[in-house]
Amino acid sequence: MNTTDPRQKLIAHAQQDTEWDIIIIGGGATGLATAWDAATRGYKVALLEKEDFAAATSSRSTKLVHGGVRYLQNGELGLVKEALHERSLLIKNAAEFCHPQRFILPTHAPLARYYYRLGMAMYDLLAGKANIQTAELLNPIQLQRALPGYRKKKPTGGIAYSDGQFDDAALCVAFAQAINANNGLAINYLAVEKLISKKGKIKGVIAKDQETSTSWKMRAKAVVNATGIFSDIFRKQNDSIIQWSIRTSRGSHIVVPEKILGSDNALIIPETSDGRVLFAIPWKQHTLIGTTDVPTDTPTLHPTPSNEEIQFLIEEASNTFDFEPKSISSSWSGLRPLVSRANKGNTASLSRKHILDIAPDGLISILGGKWTTCRKMAEDTINAVIATHKLPQKACNTESLKLCEHGALPPAFAIDQSPADSISPQLVADFFHNHYARSADDILARRTRMAMLNTKIAQDQSARITDSLAKLKQSPAPL
Numbered sequence: 001m002n003t004t005d006p007r008q009k010l011i012a013h014a015q016q017d018t019e020w021d022i023i024i025i026g027g028g029a030t031g032l033a034t035a036w037d038a039a040t041r042g043y044k045v046a047l048l049e050k051e052d053f054a055a056a057t058s059s060r061s062t063k064l065v066h067g068g069v070r071y072l073q074n075g076e077l078g079l080v081k082e083a084l085h086e087r088s089l090l091i092k093n094a095a096e097f098c099h100p101q102r103f104i105l106p107t108h109a110p111l112a113r114y115y116y117r118l119g120m121a122m123y124d125l126l127a128g129k130a131n132i133q134t135a136e137l138l139n140p141i142q143l144q145r146a147l148p149g150y151r152k153k154k155p156t157g158g159i160a161y162s163d164g165q166f167d168d169a170a171l172c173v174a175f176a177q178a179i180n181a182n183n184g185l186a187i188n189y190l191a192v193e194k195l196i197s198k199k200g201k202i203k204g205v206i207a208k209d210q211e212t213s214t215s216w217k218m219r220a221k222a223v224v225n226a227t228g229i230f231s232d233i234f235r236k237q238n239d240s241i242i243q244w245s246i247r248t249s250r251g252s253h254i255v256v257p258e259k260i261l262g263s264d265n266a267l268i269i270p271e272t273s274d275g276r277v278l279f280a281i282p283w284k285q286h287t288l289i290g291t292t293d294v295p296t297d298t299p300t301l302h303p304t305p306s307n308e309e310i311q312f313l314i315e316e317a318s319n320t321f322d323f324e325p326k327s328i329s330s331s332w333s334g335l336r337p338l339v340s341r342a343n344k345g346n347t348a349s350l351s352r353k354h355i356l357d358i359a360p361d362g363l364i365s366i367l368g369g370k371w372t373t374c375r376k377m378a379e380d381t382i383n384a385v386i387a388t389h390k391l392p393q394k395a396c397n398t399e400s401l402k403l404c405e406h407g408a409l410p411p412a413f414a415i416d417q418s419p420a421d422s423i424s425p426q427l428v429a430d431f432f433h434n435h436y437a438r439s440a441d442d443i444l445a446r447r448t449r450m451a452m453l454n455t456k457i458a459q460d461q462s463a464r465i466t467d468s469l470a471k472l473k474q475s476p477a478p479l
Contacts, residue, residue, distance in 0.1 A: 060334025148262030181407020
């Protein structure tokens with residue numbers, strides 16, 4: 001039976017008996033940015049995601065578009081400069097999904113604020129003309145005005161500086177919309193069962209529709225592995241010879257209602273007891289507190305915070321600002337896809353640089369990196385595809401392309417706006433028809449972010465949304 005289900009058109013596109021220029025495996029930030037780069041250069045590109053877009057790491061970030069203060073402390077000036085440049089491009093080209101955010105760094109040692117002011121001067125200098133707002137010294141009175149909820153005693157003042165904030169999952173969906181609007185294909189719930197090899201070279205994939213269990217062959221001149229924390233699965237199957245491997249690290253967060261810092265400013269503590277940076281950030285009329293850094297042995301789609309991590313965040317928050325543990329409305333984790341040569345125990349010391357693994361059979365894997373630099377990662381990846389597989393030379397142009405002028409739809413909610421406690425049937429239908437939502441979890445966790453803001457409210461709505469989606473999938477197409 002023909003239905004109004006928009007996924008049928010995408011499946012038909014995927015089942016065409018044609019040779020794609022590039023097939024990309026993985027629908028997180030890296031894969032979607034890479035497919036966007038390829039589509040806007042004019043290549044015939046298909047992106048296949050086994051689960052929902054951004055289902056893993058790419059929807060579980062700390063919601064920051066940033067150069068990385070910690071990387072500056074580590075002396076990674078090149079990485080910071082690149083990230084600051086990419087930060088400016090994201091804020092410019094995806095302004096509906098990203099905006100500047102002012103951060104306050106309190107100090108307590110006598111000369112600490114001058115030390116950090118020097119560091120932030122370097123941060124501003126590396127940003128160049130793309131700097132958002134110059135960092136400034138704060139005296140104790142100014143610090144109190146900037147962060148009324150901060151309660152550690154006897155601060156010497158602090159530093160105010162700017163970075164960016166965004167809605168990570170909404171931006172992933174926007175990439176998918178723009179890809180599909182520019183003659184590419186981006187589809188979720190379509191898995192890659194295996195790679196197709198012919199005469200020692202990768203020539204395509206076997207795709208499997210997760211909803212119908214139907215499988216078919218998709219031929220391609222090049223295949224890119226952009227599966228983030230799961231990258232080593234395809235690389236090991238493919239006998240990759242590169243010595244780098246993926247190391248995963250869990251970063252956990254807790255969320256409380258309202259802006260408990262007493263202002264729109266965010267708080268940063270540059271070094272906690274475990275050596276991590278701690279953030280408390282206003283986000284969608286709530287406050288997001290994180291993060292941790294716990295090495296993990298096995299990548300998983302739905303990581304959860306340990307009791308120890310939650311307790312650590314509670315203790316740090318309770319010692320720093322007005323906070324009641326009973327007010328926690330949600331907690332969640334994401335796994336960072338770090339790359340390492342050695343079996344380091346401390347993942348906090350690993351870089352967020354990205355590297356390319358080009359296997360003898362032509363499979364190209366993009367490893368590591370971070371959300372902020374996804375556009376640059378994509379550019380490097382497609383350039384490698386062109387060189388390796390002798391595709392026609394076409395220049396990258398994503399530095400100047402605004403997503404919502406090239407097929408992406410504005411988000412349902414502004415960056416600082418939370419959804420209503422009850423998701424309306426009309427909104428469910430909009431997410432189904434226009435934003436690729438297939439399940440209640442897609443809507444609650446990634447289209448509205450309700451599951452990340454308030455777990456109980458999200459659970460209360462899950463069954464109703466599931467029923468609404470089932471009816472929408474069966475609705476007959478108009479005659």
